[in-house]
Amino acid sequence: MKIPNQNPYRCYEKKIEDAGLILSLRKTNNEFTIPYYSAFVLENDERSAISIVDGYGLHPIAEIAATRAVTEAAQSRLTHIHGGRNDIVKRINFYQDNPGFDESKVMKSVRQKITSNSRMTDFYVPNEQALLPESIEALWGLIKGKMASSGLHHCFVYVLSPDDFPFFVLRVVIPFAEFIDIEMKRVGHRFINRFQNNKKSELGINYV
16 A cells, blocks of 8 residues: 555554564445555564454544554454453364364465555545544544445444443444444443433434
C-alpha cells in the first residue's frame, strides 16, 4: 500500500519492526465506501507458532480505521502469547483431524498473499483524506447515510450498563448486517438480562 511518510501508521510500523516483526496493511473496498483495513503482524520465521496474527478496522476517518486494525493485530498476538484465546486448540485439532492439509504450506501461501506487492493501492481514495467531521453528531449522520444507501435502514441499541454506571455499555444490532457463525455465542447474560428486565433500554432507530 502506498502510505504517506507523515501518516501516523508509520509510527506503528516502526514499533513493530523494532520488535523484530513484520507489519503488513491491506485495504478492502466495500459497499459502504468507508475506509476498511486489515493489518497483519508476522514473525520472520514462518514456522513460528504465532506466524501470523490479524486485526481489522473500519471507520469513516482512514487513520482511525488503520489504527484500529494495527492495534487489534498487536492485541491478538499478545493474547496468543499469554494463552487467552479459545481458538488455539481449535487450530491444532483442525490440522490433526485433517491430515490432508499441510499447515506449513497453508501458512506459507497465506504469508505470500499478505505481503504481496502485486496489487498496490493508495492509503486514501478520493474524499477520504479531506474527511474530518465537525462533531460526533456529524460523524453519526455520515454513517447513517452510508448504511441507508446500502439498504440498512434500522438499528437497535441496548444499554447493558446499570443506570448509575459512569459510562454507557451498549450492544448495537443492525438487522441483516450481523455476521452469524454457528459456533459464536451471540447473546451474553448481560444482554439477555437487560432485554428481559428493562424494555426502555431498547432504542429503535430509523435511518430514513
